[in-house]
Amino acid sequence: MTGRILRMSTLFVRTLRDDPNDAEVPSHRLLVRAGYIRRNAPGIYTWLPLGLRVLRRIENIIREEMDDMGAQELSFPALLPKEPYEATNRWTEYGPNIFRLQDRKGADYLLGPTHEEMFTLVVKDLYSSYKDLPLSIYQIQTKYRDEARPRAGLLRGREFVMKDSYSFDVTDAGLEESYQKHRDAYIRIFDRLGFEYVIVKATSGAMGGSASEEFLAKAEVGEDTYVRCTHCDYAANVEAVAVRAPAAVSTASDNWGDAPAAHAEDTPDTPTIDSLVDHLNEAYPRDDRPWAAGDTLKNVLVVLKHPDGTREPLAIGVPGDREVDQKRLEGQLEPIEVEAMDEAELAKHPALVKGYIGPEVLGEESKSGIRFLVDPRIAEGTRWVTGANVPGSHVIDMVVGRDFTPDGTIEAADVRDGDACPNCDEGTLESARGVEMGHIFQLGRKYAEALGLQVLDENGKLVTVTMGSYGIGPSRAVAAIAEGTLDEIGLCWPRNVAPADVHVVAAGKDEAIAAAAEQLAQDLKAAGLEVLLDDRTGKVSPGVKFKDAELIGVPTIVTVGRGLADGNVEVRDRASGEREDVAVGAAVARITDIVRS
């Protein structure tokens, strides 16, 4: 390891006293104030020297672990021709979320948001036999997405750095093995990065595929909500939670009890669940227990916006005590976007009576023809109160499978703290927020099929390759690590990603102080450390230097100042604030010890 001295007197950095106007989250505010990044346009940033050093250290940790697991690095262009993305339909599916452009001859290009197509095609180009596999290849490269709402600085940028890798196997068992190898490498990477993370089950979004996990940084500012079980090790992105639903009970079977026939009842002025429940308890009280929102079936109408621009109405049935969670719904439907159905659109379906919509008029075979999907809790054999498709009327004792049959189920109801764990009988779910830092999943044969990636197997037969996909965002990691470690006085980097190992502050105008600080920096450099030396003179007071050191957040701060008269320097741990006086002669050994520990 080669030492180095960065001098605050010449380093291309300026710290700011004030928060930038456009900073939404603490990490963004501090990364700008401490001179790590600058914004050029929404979601587009310049990396100043300090920021670039952190980014490169993160990239290098990723690169080392990828190389160690046997993955090979290559690099694709960011400017990509349309054709491969047309072959997989993603040219259309991405809708407005990618940057498109034409060259001077009018040919269509995109700025790559992700490179499945390119990885698939390069393997198709080079390889032809099962003997060539398994293969894992990766790149660390700039990617582009035209986000509708770039936010939170580097956390959701429009130009960002990604490590994306892909595994190629002949068999499902091979894919499972490649997936596990990547998962292990990711755990080593995230452990080395040095911040709190959690691995959760995930949906695979627009990518297709099956098994899928995310590595989330724990962060209040995160866009992702995940849940963990209070009892078992279940953890999942809330989008991926599969509700614990009652077993279906066939209404044709002997098990089925004697539920009364469905009966429509007058329920005047009950367009909301609350008003309906109140009315039921007043007008139709039950013996065993009062009516509750969970006894009612709420049918929510939305409009699906397909990537090709077509719109499709959809009805979603959820228990009356649940809401439709738009992110969970969109998580199931990606790349389709969802919006609420407005009055004008509702009016186009005369069968639908607002506030009193019931299953009879829903479903592909029904009068409205609107597809009708229900929460898994609306299982066969369950009994509900629901709209009668007449103003001021509801049907009681409506039984699924006897009185109506939905077109299917969908995980769209909101997940709440205290919900039963889907994985064990004892626990309940607790939610928290996080930032998606990595995503690994078994992509399967979707891209290989679309692009014709086949190899000859042992018997000389062509078989389609199965793929895994594995991503980490180094630029997002800079912000997520900053966010997860900062405190009220500034950034506070984990050792492995800090822009320097130690920050030496020459505190005082005394020439002896400057000389001693310089000598210490040289000695630390010779010991192989990267030193940020605050050697500024002139009007820069010790107080300003300390504030800057706290803001910049190098993990160890060494002050060469008044203590020098007694032969000491002060070594301070940035995170804990703990200080110790160390004799000048012992300083290099002590600091090296701290840095290497």
Place this chain on the structure above:
Amino acid sequence: MTGRILRMSTLFVRTLRDDPNDAEVPSHRLLVRAGYIRRNAPGIYTWLPLGLRVLRRIENIIREEMDDMGAQELSFPALLPKEPYEATNRWTEYGPNIFRLQDRKGADYLLGPTHEEMFTLVVKDLYSSYKDLPLSIYQIQTKYRDEARPRAGLLRGREFVMKDSYSFDVTDAGLEESYQKHRDAYIRIFDRLGFEYVIVKATSGAMGGSASEEFLAKAEVGEDTYVRCTHCDYAANVEAVAVRAPAAVSTASDNWGDAPAAHAEDTPDTPTIDSLVDHLNEAYPRDDRPWAAGDTLKNVLVVLKHPDGTREPLAIGVPGDREVDQKRLEGQLEPIEVEAMDEAELAKHPALVKGYIGPEVLGEESKSGIRFLVDPRIAEGTRWVTGANVPGSHVIDMVVGRDFTPDGTIEAADVRDGDACPNCDEGTLESARGVEMGHIFQLGRKYAEALGLQVLDENGKLVTVTMGSYGIGPSRAVAAIAEGTLDEIGLCWPRNVAPADVHVVAAGKDEAIAAAAEQLAQDLKAAGLEVLLDDRTGKVSPGVKFKDAELIGVPTIVTVGRGLADGNVEVRDRASGEREDVAVGAAVARITDIVRS
């Protein structure tokens, strides 16, 4: 230095027997055949593992030398908002040569072809005092140009890697010093890259600015032509050659002799210089020497295409024995493009008589109003035969400054081997071709003025900063180095940029051979070398392995084969072909010695 083993059995590479269809130059052919790169679209390439290793080694050499000279690395986005480029007018000037796009909100962006604006603005953002300067900052980053004719593989790509740095100084003397420091660093970089290059005077193209030099790789396939003096150290890109012209002699001065008055003469059917000279020698023979093409003044009409789309006619006067060199002409006029004036356009100017155009109808003050620029040889006091603007008639004894005055001069005439050196009295010029690998120049205050980059000087006054601009293309360097070093059997890398230090070939099916090759590779790795080990088994014959090793071009090839029976391996220098047998026990020491020498 950490050792490493790359195994041909698993390396993501496939060599090709046949040349790719679209490869125009040897380096491109071999880089594709040897599995270094793949083409995705015109001028857009994927870096396979071997290619990426060469690219990264070049980048690291550049990075080390830039850091060593005190330049600081940062990184700008490639996707840039339009506004800064509008402020300098380059949004327009670049015309169709940049990629433009709009985001989902309709805001205009470009893919950065070069980052002067961004560098200028970031310094303006952070710095405010002369005390902050000098400063040199750089990035190594992907750039984009929508070339009209992407060609020769990586030599002229549309997506490519650039190291661009900028210096910022208060004074011209400071700029000169920063320029020299960069020049010295560039010399160290190019020396380390290990191939033949030449430093030549250059024009500064669209960049503006004054002093300017290029680092050219000597290469027949290069797009640049440069000249060197046979006597002195003058070297210049042909675009930058300043013609050695006669001193102007005022026709009003006493020095001026008694040239006869200009006289129009019949010269029927002499629309070409050759036919005119023949006719002159026949009809108007001279006493002292025969008429030659160099006695005539040829007026060439072209159309300038300004970046904003407007077209402007221009007349260029050159001696009749010279041609207008379009590249030299465009070099003077960038970003304006030039095309020949066709018949239709010529017809719009009735004063112009094709084949007999003379100075009388040229010039901004003349009947045609067409701007008239002449080669510096058409100096004041020189005498010419030129068109009389009447079919079949020329004027003899037309004297510059007496009979006509051009609007100015321009360096547009072709430069030829044997032309007098502009720098010394003895030498003549010799031309050769090269690839532009680096370009350094004193940009001056153009961008600082356009974007308002000022700092306070020692007296508290705002002064405009002066800048230098310094570029190297690492991706182009891969191709240029390949081109400059390859031979008839394959690539042949200089040591410092090769994808590995040594290529160990296990030649034979014997298990002892495989084991010995593996052990040697492990020992070389332990000694810190990067080893490419051809450990392929099965149908891959020693002949195939040798051919691949020659094609891939690692500088030292070690064969573990038949010699092993005698306790030897064969060490071969890829470039010279020299071979030596080395005892197995001495191999690591010998090879390490060769690699480190």
